[in-house]
Amino acid sequence: MFELTGQTALVTGAGTGIGEVIAQRLAAAGARVAIADVDVISATAVAERIGAGAFALVLDVTNPAQVAAAVARVIATTGSLEILVNNAGIAGKAAPIWEQTDEDWHKVMNLNINAPFYLCRAVLPHMRNKAYGRIVNIASIAGKEGNPNMVAYSASKAAIIGLTKSIAKEVATEGICVNAVSPAVIRTKILDQLTPAQVDYMVQRIPMKRTGQPEEVAAVVHFLASRDCSFVTGQCYDVSGGRATY
16 A cells, blocks of 8 residues: 555655654655655755665755756656645744844745755646656644744745645646645654644643644655545645644
């Protein structure tokens, strides 16, 4: 089930957290994984731990020229690129909108929504030529409900859901499925960017009354990245412990 042997996956922000666990899961299913991260040390360490042909890809995903070059390098190295997981992201500064600067806003938007746009644009010509591809964009429950003191993050994740649905319709007849995953609060280092009050706010709204685990997100991504995901596109799968209401 969900076999990925012979396929290549590019996972951004894979040097740590959810991205690392997604990369591990896809590699265990047989994919050769490009561990894309701005931190070369972390990316290299993850690639070495995974083995199975995984390799580090140093990449600033907010730089469209670097993105295009990185996608070309992956294809030249492995001969194909079937799977893209846009996972890289940041929470941004925890503060109400009147305390957010232009720089705070643009920093989050550049990484959380501009970068996935660059990557989708770069990989889709190859996927269309092959008449096959799977793109999974990591959104957030904040993109559906909006979290206070996280205006840029919430807005960027709402944009990811819209980006996903739009692209999915553009390539729906070409063998390419494009979906999003919206986690609630997941136990990773990104929580260090938030205040305890913010984390508690999110956890208390989860019916299961706990944070999620990266492995629980990776399991959903694995299905959406597989050939078994053949009649599912333009969807947003929630990994929220029951928090999502629509």
